[in-house]
Amino acid sequence: MNIEARKISLLKEVLNIDNEKIIRAVEELLHRKETEAFEEDLKPMSMARYKSEIKEAIKDEKNGRLIKVEDLKKQIQGWD
Structure with a gap:
């Protein structure tokens, strides 16, 4: 099931x-x-997990997988 x-x-x-x-x-x-x-x-997360999260965030930034706060606010306003 x-x-x-x-x-x-x-x-x-x-x-x-x-x-x-x-x-x-x-x-x-x-x-x-x-x-x-x-x-x-x-x-709290382990130091290894913390470092992994930081590395992932840096990769996201380098690969353009971030969004500006202003753009995010515009997207959220469009959800209504």
């Missing part, structure tokens, strides 16, 4: 839950997982 089918199946199961405690537990689990994922992103 692919991810979309699994999500639909899960939603159907949740819609059939009538127990407040179970709903609260599902909510707490989802919020806890979101928090854990967010906190994982906040962990």
Whole structure:
């Protein structure tokens, strides 16, 4: 079963839950997982990864894969 089918199946199961405690537990689990994922992103990277990111940024700049802030703002305004 692919991810979309699994999500639909899960939603159907949740819609059939009538127990407040179970709903609260599902909510707490989802919020806890979101928090854990967010906190994982906040962990400091290793020096090797940091240096790799810097090298990649320098390559991006040399190969013209950057965008000026003014141009980015114009693009964002066009999203509306």
